Amino acid sequence: MLVNADFSRRAIVTPDDYQWVPSPQSGVERVMLDRLGGEKARATSLVRYAPESDFPEHPHPGGEEIFVLSGTFSEGDRHYPAGSYLRNPPGSVHQPASREGALIFVKLWQMKPDEKERVHIDxxxxxxxxxxxxxxxxxxxxxxxxxxxxxxxxxxxxxxxxxxxxxxxxxxxxxxxxxxxxxxxxxxxxxxxxxxxxxxxxxxxxxxxxxxxxxxxxxxxx
Known part of the structure; x- marks a missing residue:
């Protein structure tokens, strides 16, 4: 799958352009901003969690960057309200969820392989x-x-x-x-x-x- 895949050109997505599509997990939807690949892809997305939705525990071989836009995003027993910035380095594992619902900005497979440290900034x-x-x-x-x-x-x-x-x-x-x-x-x-x-x-x-x-x-x- 290719979405805004020509990086030599300006790409823009406004709220009027949003097309929410289901993820493989019930209760989780996403807007694909750019994407190069299939389900495991170099991707930039908006991801919306319905209340009481979650993903099974899974790894991120290419790392994951997250900014919480609204609601509360959780990883196991760690809870991140709106305004939280996270970086989970390549090879990290997590179990994302949201009890109240959340909207997050997510970037996948866009980190250098030698990045090792988790980052959390409020x-x-x-x-x-x-x-x-x-x-x-x-x-x-x-x-x-x-x-x-x-x-x-x-x-x-x-x-x-x-x-x-x-x-x-x-x-x-x-x-x-x-x-x-x-x-x-x-x-x-x-x-x-x-x-x-x-x-x-x-x-x-x-x-x-x-x-x-x-x-x-x-x-x-x-």
Whole structure:
């Protein structure tokens, strides 16, 4: 299966574009944002857990990155509310579930094989944020060229101040705008190398999950 598989082109999915499809597990649905492969694939998705839904325990040979957007996401006896950022490295095993229901942003098979450490960051904790010019930044992960942050932008502030080697963003709240389009929360965009000065925060500002420098020229299927 190929979804937004040409990484040399801009890809965008807005909430109006969402197509929820069942996962192999009852009560769990997903929106495929990009995907290269079958059920075990290099993939970026939104995943929605109905209340009292779960997956059997399973491994992630290629690793898994998660940001909890709403509800509470659980792994065994560990419970992560909205605003939690998780990285489960290649070879890790977990049993995901949600008692109350949850919506999460998930990236699979996109970690380097030598990544070993589990990461959990509570982005609701003010101590995890730092000022940077007119914006506030919550660092989530950094390794080589890959840089993952949550950013709070002031109204009218550009998302990118300089050229980026590659970028991917998910709008958490507020608005982002270009000269001819306004993006609402839940919009996802993937960008190849280039300059994107026209992407700015709307009149109420914006909070954005932002990943840069992570896309290979020709991603391989998992």
């Amino acid at each position: 982005t609701r904790d003010p101590s995890n944020w730092q000022p940077c010019g007119r914006r506030d930044i919550c660092p989530l992960f950094y390794s080589g060229t890959e840089h993952v942050t949550l950013q709070r932008l002031q109204p009218g502030e550009p998302l990118f101040a300089t050229e980026v080697t590659s970028a991917e963003w998910l709008l958490i709240c507020g608005q982002l705008k270009t000269t001819d389009q306004t993006f609402e929360p839940g919009t996802w965009m993937r960008l190849p190398q280039g300059r994107y000065p026209d992407i700015t925060a709307g009149s109420q500002g914006a909070m954005v999950y932002l990943k840069t420098g992570h896309l290979p020229d020709k991603p391989e299927e998992a």
